[in-house]
Amino acid sequence: MATKPAPQDLLQDLIRAAKAAGADAADALFVENVSASVSYRLGKLEDVERSESSDLGLRVFVGQRIAFVSSTDFSKDALAGLPERAVAMAKLAPEDKFACLAPRDRLAKSFPELDTEDRAEPSADTLVERARAVEGAAMAVKGITNSEGGGASFGRTAIALATSEGFVGRYAGTHHSIGVAVLAGEGTGMERDYESVSARHAADMESPEAIGRRAGERTIARLGPRKAKSQSVPVIFDPRESAGLLGHLSGAISGASIARGVSFLKDQLGKQIFASSITVIDDPHRLRGLRSKPFDGEGVANARSAIVENGVLKTWLLDCASAKQLGLQTTGHAARGTGGPPSPSATNFYMQPGALTPEELMSDIKDGFYVTELMGMGVNGVTGDYSRGASGFWIENGKIAYPVSEVTIAGNLKDMYRALTPASDLVFRYGTNAPTCRIEGMTVAGA
Numbered sequence: 288m289a290t291k292p293a294p295q296d297l298l299q300d301l302i303r304a305a306k307a308a309g310a311d312a313a314d315a316l317f318v319e320n321v322s323a324s325v326s327y328r329l330g331k332l333e334d335v336e337r338s339e340s341s342d343l344g345l346r347v348f349v350g351q352r353i354a355f356v357s358s359t360d361f362s363k364d365a366l367a368g369l370p371e372r373a374v375a376m377a378k379l380a381p382e383d384k385f386a387c388l389a390p391r392d393r394l395a396k397s398f399p400e401l402d403t404e405d406r407a408e409p410s411a412d413t414l415v416e417r418a419r420a421v422e423g424a425a426m427a428v429k430g431i432t433n434s435e436g437g438g439a440s441f442g443r444t445a446i447a448l449a450t451s452e453g454f455v456g457r458y459a460g461t462h463h464s465i466g467v468a469v470l471a472g473e474g475t476g477m478e479r480d481y482e483s484v485s486a487r488h489a490a491d492m493e494s495p496e497a498i499g500r501r502a503g504e505r506t507i508a509r510l511g512p513r514k515a516k517s518q519s520v521p522v523i524f525d526p527r528e529s530a531g532l533l534g535h536l537s538g539a540i541s542g543a544s545i546a547r548g549v550s551f552l553k554d555q556l557g558k559q560i561f562a563s564s565i566t567v568i569d570d571p572h573r574l575r576g577l578r579s580k581p582f583d584g585e586g587v588a589n590a591r592s593a594i595v596e597n598g599v600l601k602t603w604l605l606d607c608a609s610a611k612q613l614g615l616q617t618t619g620h621a622a623r624g625t626g627g628p629p630s631p632s633a634t635n636f637y638m639q640p641g642a643l644t645p646e647e648l649m650s651d652i653k654d655g656f657y658v659t660e661l662m663g664m665g666v667n668g669v670t671g672d673y674s675r676g677a678s679g680f681w682i683e684n685g686k687i688a689y690p691v692s693e694v695t696i697a698g699n700l701k702d703m704y705r706a707l708t709p710a711s712d713l714v715f716r717y718g719t720n721a722p723t724c725r726i727e728g729m730t731v732a733g734a
Contacts, residue, residue: 294319295457297361298449301345305370306451310347310377312388313370314450314585316625318342323411324440327418330426333436335411344625345369349377353386357625385608386628388585393617394454395588398581402574403460404443405488414439417465420495421502425469425482428503430510435479437467437499446580454586462577463489467499471506478509478690480660484716487575505659508680512692515681515733521655522696522729523648523682526714528661529638529721532707533567535666535673535700537633537719540600542609542620544668551671551700552600559598561704564641567595569604571619571634578634578718582619585629589619594636604631637720641709645723648710655682656691656731671700695732703729 292300298315305313323337344357347370354376356369409417422437445459466483482502486492524532536552544550552560561567570591573579583589585607593601605613606621606629622632641648649655662676674697680687703726710723 294445294447295449295455297343297366298447299455301366301370302449302451305345305347305373308371308374310349310370310374310451312348312451313346314388314448315343315345316623317447318625319445320442321408322440322442323409323414324438325411325414325418326436326438327415327422328436329434330423332415332419335415337411342625345373346628347373347377348386348388349374351382351384351386352377352380353383353628354380355626355628385612387607387611388450388452389454389587389607389617389621391452393587393619394450394452395456395582395586398456398458399572401458401572401576401579401581403458403487403576403579405461405463407489408443409441409463409489414441417495421465421467421499422469424496424499425467425503426499428500428507430471430507431469431503432472432477433470435468435470437465439465439495448582448584448586450586452586456582456586458581460579461487463487463492465492465495465498467502469502469506472510476510478506478512480506480509485577487577491575509678509690509692512678512690513681515656515691515694515731517730517732518654519728519730521649521652522726522731523645523652523655523657524724524726525657525659525679526712526716526721526723528658529724530717530719531661532700532703532724533636533638533719533721535668536567536704537604537636538668539671539700540594540603542603542605542613542631545603546609546612549669551667551669555600556603558600560600560701561595561598561707563598565595565598565707565709566593566639567637568592568639569594569620569633569636573635573715576635576715578636580634584621584623585617587617587619587621589634592618604633606631633719635715635718637713637715638709638722638724640711640713640722643708643710645710645712648708648723648725649682650685652682652685656680656694656696656729657682657687658696666700673698673700673703691733693733697730697732698726698728
């Protein structure tokens, strides 16, 4: 029986065939996915799912005209027609003066070992036990009355990339997750909260029991919420929500947004946007990081970089096309799928911690709001205007006093960033991470 070709060899064969068919340049991407998940609700198993997929994408250039073709059929006959079809499509496409492959001198020559792959895939029984345990621990908290369900999942993704500039590379990563959402109270007095964790390796996750217990305790703490009066007060963002503030930053400094002029930070490069004590890092080489990768989506060498240093915005996030449009060099932040062009994206994006604990950060607040959950999408990326529904806890005399719900917090991200102070409790739990953050003088609209 013939040996199945390695993905890298398959991609290089396609690129050679594309050039033989008339392409001036080409690149190809191969993505393999395995995923498994289970859900468990009220002590009963609800779903067990598993899927496996493979997808291949070929991009060809004829001058400045480009086309994409993809396939999930890897038979010899199916692949034989892809290059010619892609070239024929490219000849009919409009010109894109910014489309390009990464130049040879920017390509990664060596790949760091990032330990992103857990070789031990959990069995279905193991996932069922994780889901059962996380929901059981949440339901065991006194006062919990119902459950939206506990879940556990595992995924593995392998990516291979080749370009006609000579780049060939491959890496793989795994993803374990556990989560649960539960309810407390009765009737119109019901409250809900959740907890979840994700990690590359199962050994890096907390126990399902600890995760479930925390979800239950958070839900109980929300019972009996009060309304808040409309006023301007300091707002504290729990780490679950402070990461979102960085998410708005990464979107605003994406080269695609800057090139189109649709970012509230479009004229802020090299300027102070945070307090001088604040540094924001993007690190694609963080060991076991949830978004770690040894090269970017165009084969460009990537590295840890300070995006904001001492409060100053130092760089955009650029792929080759957006860099060309802005007259700059790629920063190695390209991400892509098999069916379209690359686009800029952050990797392990985080704000370095401050000096004060969360308790010290709120100790001088006479009246303030501690946000634990945000709702809605009221953020304008062009102007920076920010307005979102929120719930959490009211702060009185430096202490958490009582739960609060049905309020809106508002400001402008430019002002919010300048008025932000981070706490010391940074924990890497997501792709984007920030410690507890305090922002002065936000508008809280309530009763």
